[in-house]
Amino acid sequence: xxxxxxxALFLVVLLAAGGSFVWFVExxxxxxxxxxxxxxxxxxxxxxxxxxxxxxxxxxxxxLYEKTHVLLEFKVIEQDNLPHxxxxxxxxxxxxxxxxxxxxxxxxxxxxxxxxxxxxxxGTYTYWCEVHxxxxxxxxxxNASSSNGTNASAVPTMQPQSPSLVSYSNSIYQxxxxxxxxxxxx
Amino acid sequence: xxxxxxxxxxxxGSFIALLIVMGFLLYYFAVDYKRNLLGEVSSAxxxxxxxxxxxxxxxxxxxxxxxxxxSKSIGIRYLITSLVLFFIAGLAGIGMRISLWFPVPxxxxxxxxxxxLTAHGTLxxxxxxxxxxxxxxxxxxxxxxxxxxxxxxVVSSIMYWMFLVGSLFIIFSKSTATWYFYYxxxxxxxxxxxxxxxxxxxxxxxxxxxxTTVSSVIFLxxxxxxxxxxxxxxxxxxxxxxxxxxxxxxxxxxxVSIIANGFLIYDNINPIFFQAGNGSALGYAIMFWYWGHPLxxxxxxxxxxxxxxxxxxxxxxKIYSYKSGVLSLLMLMILSGTVWGHHLFNSxxxxxxxxxxxxxxxxxxxxxxxxxxxxxxTMWVGRVKLTVPMMFIINGIIDxxxxxxxxxxxxxxGANQLIHGTYAVTSHFxxxxxGLTTGVAFAAIYVLFPTLSGGRNYNVPMAKVHxxxxxxxxxxxxxxxxxxxxAGMPRRVAGYFGIFQTYQDAAAVGGVILGIGFLIFLINxxxxxxxxxxxxxxxxxxxxVTS
Ligand code: HEM
Ligand code: HEM
Ligand SMILES: [Cu+2]
Numbered sequence: 001x002x003x004x005x006x007x008a009l010f011l012v013v014l015l016a017a018g019g020s021f022v023w024f025v026e027x028x029x030x031x032x033x034x035x036x037x038x039x040x041x042x043x044x045x046x047x048x049x050x051x052x053x054x055x056x057x058x059x060x061x062x063x064l065y066e067k068t069h070v071l072l073e074f075k076v077i078e079q080d081n082l083p084h085x086x087x088x089x090x091x092x093x094x095x096x097x098x099x100x101x102x103x104x105x106x107x108x109x110x111x112x113x114x115x116x117x118x119x120x121x122x123g124t125y126t127y128w129c130e131v132h133x134x135x136x137x138x139x140x141x142x143n144a145s146s147s148n149g150t151n152a153s154a155v156p157t158m159q160p161q162s163p164s165l166v167s168y169s170n171s172i173y174q175x176x177x178x179x180x181x182x183x184x185x186x
Numbered sequence: 187x188x189x190x191x192x193x194x195x196x197x198x199g200s201f202i203a204l205l206i207v208m209g210f211l212l213y214y215f216a217v218d219y220k221r222n223l224l225g226e227v228s229s230a231x232x233x234x235x236x237x238x239x240x241x242x243x244x245x246x247x248x249x250x251x252x253x254x255x256x257s258k259s260i261g262i263r264y265l266i267t268s269l270v271l272f273f274i275a276g277l278a279g280i281g282m283r284i285s286l287w288f289p290v291p292x293x294x295x296x297x298x299x300x301x302x303l304t305a306h307g308t309l310x311x312x313x314x315x316x317x318x319x320x321x322x323x324x325x326x327x328x329x330x331x332x333x334x335x336x337x338x339x340v341v342s343s344i345m346y347w348m349f350l351v352g353s354l355f356i357i358f359s360k361s362t363a364t365w366y367f368y369y370x371x372x373x374x375x376x377x378x379x380x381x382x383x384x385x386x387x388x389x390x391x392x393x394x395x396x397x398t399t400v401s402s403v404i405f406l407x408x409x410x411x412x413x414x415x416x417x418x419x420x421x422x423x424x425x426x427x428x429x430x431x432x433x434x435x436x437x438x439x440x441x442v443s444i445i446a447n448g449f450l451i452y453d454n455i456n457p458i459f460f461q462a463g464n465g466s467a468l469g470y471a472i473m474f475w476y477w478g479h480p481l482x483x484x485x486x487x488x489x490x491x492x493x494x495x496x497x498x499x500x501x502x503x504k505i506y507s508y509k510s511g512v513l514s515l516l517m518l519m520i521l522s523g524t525v526w527g528h529h530l531f532n533s534x535x536x537x538x539x540x541x542x543x544x545x546x547x548x549x550x551x552x553x554x555x556x557x558x559x560x561x562x563x564t565m566w567v568g569r570v571k572l573t574v575p576m577m578f579i580i581n582g583i584i585d586x587x588x589x590x591x592x593x594x595x596x597x598x599x600g601a602n603q604l605i606h607g608t609y610a611v612t613s614h615f616x617x618x619x620x621g622l623t624t625g626v627a628f629a630a631i632y633v634l635f636p637t638l639s640g641g642r643n644y645n646v647p648m649a650k651v652h653x654x655x656x657x658x659x660x661x662x663x664x665x666x667x668x669x670x671x672x673a674g675m676p677r678r679v680a681g682y683f684g685i686f687q688t689y690q691d692a693a694a695v696g697g698v699i700l701g702i703g704f705l706i707f708l709i710n711x712x713x714x715x716x717x718x719x720x721x722x723x724x725x726x727x728x729x730x731v732t733s
Contacts, residue, residue: 001246001640006715008249009266010708017273020357024278024305025298083456103374106457 036120038071046086048105049079050132061138064127067145071118076103078111085130086115094128094137102130217253238336241328244723247638255339257408261325262638263346265631268317271353272624275309276704278302283663283697286690291680299680300362301381307365308387312394313353315485315619318627320349320401322488323429325634327405329728330423330495332414338404345397352397355390359383364678366478369460369470373453385454388447395447395477399440402433424511428491431519435480435487438523443477446470468533472526479526486586486618487518489626490557492727493579496633497561499726500576501568506560514560517553525550531602540599547597554590558583574649578629581657585621589614592668607678609689610671613664620660620700628652628707633725641719648710655703663696 044064046053052060066072076086084105089095096102105113119125122144129136231239237256245251251262282302285294294302328336361384363372372380372388409426449459450470460470498505505511527535527543535543561583570576592614595601605611635644667675670689675682682690 001638001715002248005248006639006712009247010712013270013273013708016270017277020274020305021277021281023357024301024360025281025294103379104454104457106461108458108461111461 035071035117036069038069038118041071041073042066043073043075045075045077046127047077047079048082048084048086048129048136050082050084050135053127053129053136053138055079061136063139063141065141065143066119067143068119068122069145071116074115074117076105076113076115078105078107078109078113081107081109083107083131084136086113086127087130088117088125088127088140090123090125092124092126092139094126094133096130100125213253217255233339234335234337237339238333241333241336244637244728246640246723255343257324257328257333257336257339257342260339260342260346261321261323264317264321264324264349267346267350267353268314268321271309271313271317273704273708274357275306275314276701278306278309280697280701282306283694285680286682287694289682289684289687289690294680296680297362300364301360303678304361304364304381304387305357308356308361308391309353310619311365311481311485312356312391315623316394316398316481317349317353319432319484319488320398322492322627322630323405323432324401326425326727327408327429330426331409331412331417333408333412334414335412336408337412338407341400342404345400348393349397352390352393355386355393359386359390361387363387366474367447367450367470369450369467372450373457375454385451388451392444392447395440395444398436399444402436405429405433406437421508424494424505424508424515425488425491427512427515428487428494431515432484432487435484435519435523439477439480442473446473468530471530471533475526475529478529480522482615482618483518483522485623487515489582489622490515490518492626492630493561493582494557495727496575496579496629497564498568500571500573500579501565502571503564503568506563506567510556511560514553514556517556518550521546521550521553525597528597528602531599532606537599544597544599548594551590551594554586558587558590574644574646574653575629575632577650577653578625578632581653582622582625582629585617585625585657585660588664589617589621592617604674605671607676608671609667609675609677612677613667613671616664616667617660620664621657625656628656630727633727635714635725636721637723637725637728639715641721641723642714642717643721644714645710645717648706648713652703652707652710655699655706659696659698659700659703661696663693663700666690666692666696 044066047055049055054060054062074086076084078084084107085102086105087094087096087099087102089099100119101115101117103113103115105111119142122142125140125142127138127140240254240256241258243258245258245262247262247266251259251266253259279302281294282299285292285299291299324342327333359381361372361381363380363384367388368380372384374380375382375384409422409430413422453459453461460466494505494511524546525543527539528547531540531543565580592610596605596611596614631638632644632649636642666689670686670693671677673686673689675686675689
């Protein structure tokens with residue numbers, strides 16, 4: 001046996017095991033994986049339709065004004081049997097490299113995808129669909145929430161321990177008219 | 187999914203692809219050069235014949251195996267790789283164990299825990315269990331069937347590289363979707379979903395499965411068409427029979443998983459196959475477990491074969507009953523293809539199906555028991571020589587009995603409702619994986635050590651310490667998991683209720699003991715490999731083929 005083989009093998013094992021461990025536990029530093037604490041909730045309904053997130057109104061991609069530390073419950077309803085995503089990233093340009101979250105909407109009309117998220121930092125964000133980046137894109141403006149200020153202790157604060165839930169539910173058998181009231185959106 | 191396919195990315199990608207292609211070209215030049223360097227034995231012969239000659243020789247551990255493509259070299263490649271993967275996955279396991287010391291997630295956040303959990307499960311099963319079995323089969327088959335024609339070098343070599351790339355994909359993907367690609371988590375490519383690159387694990391596992399399936403075909407070809415005429419099926423070694431059984435099992439079930447994973451990857455781009463929306467989310471689970479259960483038997487049947495080979499040499503007798511050994515291996519092959527539904531008792535297959543799968547799971551205990559009794563009878567009539575490999579074997583048999591009995595308990599539909607998703611399941615398979623699969627693999631490594639190291643003996647006291655630490659560790663860790671599991675301790679969580687702390691802490695101690703045991707194996711390997719040559723290179727698992 002070659003003199004160097006055993007020690008090389010030994011070092012390979014140590015380096016591979018140690019290196020992989022470090023790689024596994026190293027967290028991506030840019031984005032936090034957790035949604036922030038919140039003390040109230042707000043539902044936002046979006047329609048996954050290639051024409052726009054609010055497709056049958058004069059303003060198909062409205063700018064949304066929300067607050068930090070509010071659990072935003074995005075309810076995304078698939079409309080046109082086409083694949084879509086709901087992607088949110090900071091800034092006013094579409095970008096996937098530092099997205100806050102990114103979720104697939106199954107291409108089956110009537111499928112509802114819930115995504116719950118609360119923002120820690122105020123700022124302007126972009127919400128868009130990666131499949132239809134020109135027609136399905138809007139701004140999400142997050143303002144600092146006053147209740148998170150000095151008297152925060154007065155409000156019971158929920159502490160989500162784990163990442164917020166993404167749940168799918170299927171409403172395909174529901175009559176369309178009962179859930180298609182577009183005015184419930186904004 | 188992130189499909190940011192920009193122009194720059196395309197240029198960059200093509201450049202990388204070009205480098206890889208050129209690297210491979212260089213690699214094959216080097217392979218050819220290496221073959222010519224082997225001189226007398228091989229360079230005068232055409233490649234096929236030189237490979238046959240090489241695969242019949244005794245071979246030392248060496249990195250030049252990566253440059254040669256006869257069966258023995260391929261076997262050495264797999265053995266080295268799977269051992270490295272074992273230590274990667276083992277460290278991940280110990281990390282999880284230590285982090286579970288406190289009920290509240292301490293040293294690992296839930297996301298980090300899930301990354302380690304997925305990497306540990308996937309690498310242990312696809313990298314270590316499957317890889318070491320491929321390695322043993324490639325390494326031992328040429329001598330146990332006196333291979334007369336080693337003709338699949340290039341294919342085997344390509345399959346090995348696919349295996350390696352697949353493992354790298356698994357490591358780099360940092361998926362959190364667990365080893366059975368929990369649906370729909372696996373398709374949510376976010377940090378809070380299955381991990382941003384969780385599709386890469388799917389690709390990696392597909393590569394490994396393709397490598398495994400093709401290698402299985404090669405094994406069958408070696409056994410049925412290329413064995414020496416002097417070896418008849420009725421006196422072929424039981425290890426070769428266990429490879430037959432494993433290979434058929436793989437060929438019959440792995441393709442289903444390859445296809446299902448392909449569908450899942452497509453679902454990333456356009457979710458149409460396994461969707462809650464069209465009611466087929468369960469479809470993926472079924473397609474996965476159709477392969478998933480055979481996979482766990484793939485990890486034990488060759489270990490059975492190795493026990494059948496080694497046991498008679500350490501008891502000084504023939505195996506008690508050769509025929510019932512073959513029968514048991516073939517029955518395992520057939521029956522273990524029929525029990526996969528026992529992983530889905532709580533998923534709504536329906537009571538009738540549940541009962542059918544419960545029954546088949548009870549029946550699969552029969553061939554396992556045939557083998558166990560065969561071994562016990564062999565030890566009974568012979569005189570047991572308590573060498574280190576033999577100690578691993580005996581412990582493997584005991585652990586298999588414990589794990590098997592808890593498996594039969596899990597297969598009871600009623601009991602399963604209570605203990606499904608608890609550490610009782612984790613305990614069930616760690617007893618078998620650690621005691622039998624891993625223990626017997628290390629027994630075989632100890633047996634092969636003089637050959638692999640070119641005539642050195644391993645240090646026996648250190649090997650005994652390795653044995654005692656790893657068995658005590660297994661029993662402490664899995665034992666407390668079993669008790670905790672029956673008390674309702676949930677598995678796959680980064681934190682837990684305080685009432686379970688006793689079990690978790692005891693198991694953490696067990697895990698650390700295990701880790702020290704395997705570290706001692708490494709040190710022993712390094713220490714013994716530098717001892718002076720003191721013994722001949724023969725071992726009981728392979729005979730040099732001279733005909
Ligand atoms: C005597 C035969 C066996 C029976 C009756 C049996 C039964 C079961 C049952 C019913 C489960 C499902 C538990 C649950 O999730 O609720 C299970 C899980 C499992 N068994 Fe076995 N088993 C047997 C042998 C084996 C062997 C030999 C292995 C290989 C090491 C093995 C590995 C596993 C694994 C890895 C799981 C867990 C998969 C997971 O959920 O991650 N089993 N077994
Ligand atoms: C080195 C010793 C080992 C240690 C310390 C260890 C530890 C662990 C731990 C802590 C878990 C996670 C339990 C949970 O949270 O549910 C786990 C899961 C698992 N282990 Fe091991 N393990 C070891 C060896 C092995 C071996 C040798 C195999 C297989 C060949 C194996 C296969 C698995 C599998 C399949 C899972 C389930 C992963 C999942 O739930 O997705 N482990 N192990
Ligand atoms: Cu099973």
